[in-house]
Amino acid sequence: MTEILAEYFRMGGYAFYVWTSYAITFAVLGLNWWLPQRRRRAIRRTLAHQARLSRSDAGSDDAPEGSDSEPADGSRKSLSTPGGSSS
């Protein structure tokens, strides 16, 4: 059994070329899969943070919750603070 497996992984003498190709391919595909998901979670964390900030600001200005009106100037500033335009 181990001999058959060893023979298989030898790939008729081309083991290095075949397995390196597959390893690089799946490493690159894996990165492509993972990086956008990580980026989206980071964006959503930033957005949630800003939303909390603007809500606590708006609370003191007695703006009705969930109102459509433009928030008071204090909260407006917080929407464009750290990480707003970056990443």
Place this chain on the structure above:
Amino acid sequence: MWNFLHRFASPPYFYRLSADIARWTGWICLGLLGAGLYGGLIAAPPDYQQGDSYRIIFVHVPSAWMSLFIYTAMAVAGGIALIWRIKMAEIVTVASAPIGASFTFLALVTGSLWGKPMWGTWWVWDARLTSELILLFLYFGVIALSLAIEDRRTASRAAAILCVVGVVNIPIVHYSVEWWSTLHQGPTITKFSAPSIHLSMLIPLLSMAVAFMLFYLTVLLFRMRCELLERERHSRWVRELALEPEAAVRRV
């Protein structure tokens, strides 16, 4: 159909629906990838000329196909973005570029790893290899342009122009093996007569090709969702989304 497309192009609707679509395409991609790997690495017999080294074909050829397909898709989306100023088309162009660059890189690297044992060299400056390398630089150019300009919409329009201009390279890559005498072998699958490849190799190859296509679609949706959130961060639907509980962040 047009009605659906119109709704699909609205950012909040797209953001919700794309999560479901990506889940489906992701799972089907995984299944086909497994089938293709089994068929290509275990079930298919060794090649009578190239022995087991030909098994690189199952990742090399689909990568090369995708490198051409994604660039063409970017150019079409770029053209639509330039003519009709459709925001979603701009996002498709910008979000596709890193994925296309990845597939081009893979086509070059796996080709090199195949060329060493078969041709005796990692690299030659022949028409096919050189034009594929130029394709990689075109992708880099699109990525660099879209990052270099501060305003997102101006940036994606500049990137779209480069895409449309660079599309002239695509037929050059495709026909290079016929127009010039090169070390690279001619097409095996896409010629008009019956493909000169046995079914036991053709089926895993096509399975991998469809899997790579679905992979592109899935990751494209992932990237488009990020772009949308950033570009629309001051809009009402993103602010409402931001108020949802932390646990929801992992899912959507």
